[in-house]
Each structure stands twice: as structure tokens, then as C-alpha cells.
Amino acid sequence: MALRFHGKDPNNPGNTCPAVFRDEETGDFYFQGETVIDPALLARIAADSPLLDTESVVKLPARMVEIITEACRAGVVR
Secondary structure (H helix, E strand, O other): OOEEEEEEOOOOHHHOOOEEEEEOOOOOEEEEOEEOOOHHHHHHHHHHOOOOOOOOOEEOOHHHHHHHHHHHHOOOOO
């Protein structure tokens, strides 16, 4: 796996997550962030896209849109 780090929230105290990564071989994305545990929010999400036992919902702040966009543009997997 050739995991490329694209960036983390520059406004997060402690210089920790959330962060964005992308596998340069497959193009898959990896998001590190706050795990959503609010039952009402999870129920709302599950109404459109049911969650498997192996899945979770991660919150990334809107201010990270440039980092996420950069990861999306980083290259097209062939």
C-alpha cells in the first residue's frame, strides 16, 4: 500500500486529526476524524445508506474542503 498523506485540519488544537489519506495504488481514500456516535444522526444516515457492522461514520469539518479536493485531484487510477 502506497498511502499518501494529504493533510490535516490546520485549526485543530494539538496538531492531530482529522486527516486525509489516499492509497496511490488503488485511489482509495482514508479519512481520520471524529467518530459520529449521535444516535439520531446515525439513524438519519442509515435511512439513506444502511451501515454495516464493519462501517463507521467519520466527521470532517467543512474547512477541510481544499485538502479533500487536493486528494481527489492527486491522480487518476488506471
